[in-house]
Amino acid sequence: MKSSTCRRALLGLFALVAIAALGACQREPQPEWRLTDVSGHLPDLDFRLTDDNGKPVTGADFKGKVVLMYFGYTHCPDVCPLTLTQLHVILDRLGAPADRVRILFVSVDPARDTPAIMHDYVNAFDKRAVGLVGSNADVEALAKRYRSAFTREPDRGDGNYEVSHSSAIYIFDGQGKARLLATPSAAQDDIVHDLHLLTSMEAQP
Amino acid sequence: MFRSLLTCALLASGTVYAAEPATVVASDGWVRVLPGNLPAGGYVTLRNETDRAVSIVSASSPDYADAMIHRSSTEGGMGRMEMVDSVPLPPSGKVTFAPGGYHVMLMQAKHPVKPGDAVSVTFTLSDGSKVPVTLTARPANATGP
DSSP: OHHHHHHHHHHHHHHHHHHHHHHHHHSOOOOOOSSEEOTTTSOOOOOEEEETTSOEEEGGGGTTSEEEEEEEOTTOOSHHHHHHHHHHHHHHHHOGGGGGEEEEEEESOTTTOOHHHHHHHHHTTOTTEEEEEOOHHHHHHHHHHTTOOEEEOOOOSSSOOOEEEEOOEEEEOTTSOEEEEEOTTSOHHHHHHHHHHHHHHHHOO | OHHHHHHHHHHHHHHHHHHSOOOEEEEEEEEEOOSTTOOEEEEEEEEEOSSSOEEEEEEEOTTEEEEEEEEEEOGGGEEEEEEOSOEEEOTTOEEEEOTTSEEEEEEEESSOOOTTOEEEEEEEETTSOEEEEEEEEEOTTOOOO
16 A cells, blocks of 8 residues: 555656656747747737838838837827836847837827827937827727727817827737737836847847 | 803914915926927925825916826726826825826927926915926936936
8 A cells, every 4th residue: 555655656756757858858948038928829010000201111111120019199298208218218228239129109199190290209219219100990900909909088178188098018029929018017127138038039040 | 251262262273274374395396398299297296394284286387378287097007197186295295296197287388398498387285375396397208307
């Protein structure tokens, strides 16, 4: 009786070791992301919009760049500037690899945000930022694709209104694959850490 | 007799209370200047130097056509702003208007405001007193005052 328990325990141990060994052989070493890993859970970067120079652009135009995509609008005086400033500080901290990173600021306010307004706005934060505008339908489709949402709030009576919008930052690799999700409250250290990893993966041939 | 004395005392203390408005001291005031005539966020720390609770009920600025107290939140993953009627300022406490939280939304600058400029904002407290503060205009990507 006692020996059979012992044998069973030993067998169990062998099985565990075998599984662990198998796992180690089969799985490539995974980067130790600090942000939320969304690989395989969100679709690739794909859109048809107009950039802040008035040129039509698609997701494919950003191949080879790590993309940080964020939805917002220029009449947003607080949260959007805060997030864009944080991304600017993060890219400065990243140093040289930041050349391979682009911030895509997608307007959820097509009625007011023109390419010219977007151009001045994004460049006031970071030269690596690109403003994107499109029709309401185009932007809605893009937001839906990433399970993001935005709502135009009622007019305050003076023609001004706010737009509530998802505050997540979507991070894509150089192949346009969705890799990570960051919230504005994520630690800057964690975003810098993961961007170092992601840009170094891109640098490999 | 006693009751009328008490009433007098209460009335007197009430008078003293009204004649001595809350002392609120401002520090670290700044405005994030955005391009064009986009609305700007104003930030400041207000400290209540008295032992009485007050609240901030409105803001105005001679440099902007309109000023409103707002609060941002990113609760539930949604970035949104709401108008605020009253910001409590506890006795001997402070409240910080900072990015991502309370801010004064300054709309339609009456003249171009550029980094380095001084912007005047006057807060009105619940006891009717006014707190004039000077905020320094900072670039769009400034991280603080």
